[in-house]
Amino acid sequence: MPELPEVETIVRDLNKTVLKKTFFDVWTDSPKTIKKITFDRFKKEIIGKRIERVWRRGKNIIFDLSGEKYLLLHQKLTGHLLVGKWQLKNGKWLPLTQGPLEDPINRFIHLMFWLNNNTMMALSDLRKFAKVELLNKKELEKELEKIGAEPLDKNFNFEKFQNCLKNKKGKIKQVLMNQEVIAGIGNIYSDEILWRTKIHPFREVSSLNKNELKEIFLAIKKVLTKAIELGGESISDFRKLSGEKGQFDLERKVYQREGEKCFRCGTKIERLKIGGRSAHYCPKCQKI
DNA sequence: TGCAGTGTTGCTTC
């Protein structure tokens, strides 16, 4: 499931592969993926538009297009973008034999864009939860206005973090995953951040002292930065644009390690349900 | 075979 580091990895790769390219065809077998307008209208509008910029806000990917239009993509649980090369052979567009479009997971490709320079961009999405929208500037701003702070923004310092959590009720794990508080953290990285700080996922935010908040703030920066360096996680079906897996497994300490030994103290990692999700933690290191 | 588990977001319900 793509969280901030996975989305950032994808955006950096998109800037190397599709920037300044123009859409000239689009195909789907799942028209409901395109929200708000019909697929036919979407197709008519996007053909001929050029990608001027690719960036990220929380877990959303935004393509700034020519003509003041914006392509907004949220990958949700199982969506991921892939970019490969294609060619015209015997009157048919075919992917070149090498590359991400050959991966077996890509039987889940439901949306495909053809761009110039032999480039093909595909959305693979097992559960079809991903969202794609074509918006004008006002609509885009409205979609993004409720999203919380960007944790890796240079201006996001400890004071700002404290303000984000001020007067927040609830358990620290749930608050960290709340996109309206801080953007981009999901189930994997909230577990990893809290293990590093030795704080129990069920701790009430209001009970955390300044030192503990500082630990969490530093762990957010550290874990997310490290995960981006490693190209994202690799235990779900996440793939980089090239179809490769990320390398975050080298750093993964608790997520989906139930019953395995804590790397710090050897105690078996436990799993608890919280709001319908799993929290993985060390019952000895992370006291409530 | 069938059913729980997987997790993001947004809507519904209490």
Added chain:
DNA sequence: CGAAGCAACACTGC
């Protein structure tokens, strides 16, 4: 108003 539950969808593992 806020929290909790569930639906959107489809596959995997027990």
